[in-house]
Amino acid sequence: MIVKENFEIKNLTTYKIGGKVTRVYFPENQSEFTELLRTIESYIVLGSCSNILFSSAGYDGNVIMTSELKQFEIRGTKVFASAGVKGPFLAQKTAEEGLSGFEFMIGFPGSIGGDICMNAGAHGQCISDNLVQVSVFNRETGEVEYKQKSELDFSYRHSCLSDGKYILLHAEFDLKRAPEEEIKSLINRNLEFRKSIQPSLATPNAGSVFKNPENDSAGRLLDKAGVKSFDLPRVQVWNNHANFIVNKGEATSEDVLTLMVMMYNAVKNQYTIELRPEIIYIGDKTKKEEELWNILYQKNQK
Numbered sequence: 643m644i645v646k647e648n649f650e651i652k653n654l655t656t657y658k659i660g661g662k663v664t665r666v667y668f669p670e671n672q673s674e675f676t677e678l679l680r681t682i683e684s685y686i687v688l689g690s691c692s693n694i695l696f697s698s699a700g701y702d703g704n705v706i707m708t709s710e711l712k713q714f715e716i717r718g719t720k721v722f723a724s725a726g727v728k729g730p731f732l733a734q735k736t737a738e739e740g741l742s743g744f745e746f747m748i749g750f751p752g753s754i755g756g757d758i759c760m761n762a763g764a765h766g767q768c769i770s771d772n773l774v775q776v777s778v779f780n781r782e783t784g785e786v787e788y789k790q791k792s793e794l795d796f797s798y799r800h801s802c803l804s805d806g807k808y809i810l811l812h813a814e815f816d817l818k819r820a821p822e823e824e825i826k827s828l829i830n831r832n833l834e835f836r837k838s839i840q841p842s843l844a845t846p847n848a849g850s851v852f853k854n855p856e857n858d859s860a861g862r863l864l865d866k867a868g869v870k871s872f873d874l875p876r877v878q879v880w881n882n883h884a885n886f887i888v889n890k891g892e893a894t895s896e897d898v899l900t901l902m903v904m905m906y907n908a909v910k911n912q913y914t915i916e917l918r919p920e921i922i923y924i925g926d927k928t929k930k931e932e933e934l935w936n937i938l939y940q941k942n943q944k
């Protein structure tokens with residue numbers, strides 16, 4: 643297994659932001675992964691780093707990346723995938739087999755572990771729709787457990803994995819049969835829609851910054867509050883979608899948090915609605931970041 647020490651993590655993140663991490667592990671199979679989870683005392687597990695803002699000050703601790711855990715199998719309508727399998731890859735593989743249900747995953751780079759943790763979704767579909775069961779590592783008992791979908795406490799961009807007690811090892815899905823042409827045409831429509839409103843990964847970003855409040859859209863509120871004109875030296879709100887922050891080049895985590903607070907305040911002042919961040923902050927905060935983080939996250943933890 644590859645282990646990197648004092649590793650600058652920014653190039654592994656879609657924001658291209660993040661400082662040095664004391665130790666980063668890349669387990670290559672399930673037994674290496676579970677052995678690590680059992681033996682290392684404290685760690686953060688990450689997938690594609692596409693929903694995180696990693697501190698530019700780095701992290702004095704251990705990170706376990708699932709990116710090498712790529713095992714998957716399709717048997718009939720059943721799909722079995724390890725934590726690190728990428729959503730877009732699985733969307734394509736299942737489409738080739740005439741299996742429908744993963745078309746929404748084509749346009750964002752999440753791993754199965756991250757997608758299930760976040761209950762990722764788009765275009766009216768989400769990861770929990772076709773999930774049957776998972777195997778997880780229970781950090782409190784050190785045991786591997788099997789959980790049915792009903793036990794995972796799924797809600798909008800949340801599952802019981804978000805609370806950190808369980809680490810996803812493997813997932814089993816049951817998809818629906820559909821004509822391959824129909825599936826591919828839905829995939830293409832989803833891709834076209836994204837191209838028209840979202841930055842591509844060539845412009846570093848981490849997807850939606852804030853969650854939608856109940857019965858409303860964070861993007862709509864942010865747009866009405868005028869945030870599309872917010873433009874700082876190294877970060878800016880994306881022109882075509884007010885709920886995206888893009889890194890213009892050498893941005894730091896403090897730049898992103900600063901812009902997030904400006905966006906949060908704009909909506910709060912105009913609508914008295916306090917948006918909740920969808921992006922997860924990871925790593926060691928500077929004093930300034932602690933203040934910004936408190937405004938955005940403190941009362942929003944779930």
Ligand SMILES: Cc1cc2nc3c(=O)[nH]c(=O)nc-3n(C[C@H](O)[C@H](O)[C@H](O)COP(=O)(O)OP(=O)(O)OC[C@H]3O[C@@H](n4cnc5c(N)ncnc54)[C@H](O)[C@@H]3O)c2cc1C
Nearest residue numbers: 689690691692693750752753755756757762763764810849
């Ligand atoms: C261009 C772009 C578009 C996006 N569009 C969407 C969208 O339409 N819909 C949507 O829902 N999201 C979207 N996202 C956000 C992101 O891709 C999703 O949230 C995705 O599910 C995150 O997966 P990840 O593997 O990158 O997780 P990471 O960012 O690596 O981690 C996210 C969280 O999951 C946890 N985690 C990761 N792996 C595991 C595991 N094995 N076990 C337990 N916890 C784990 C991490 O600890 C962290 O708390 C977009 C992002 C980008 C960059």
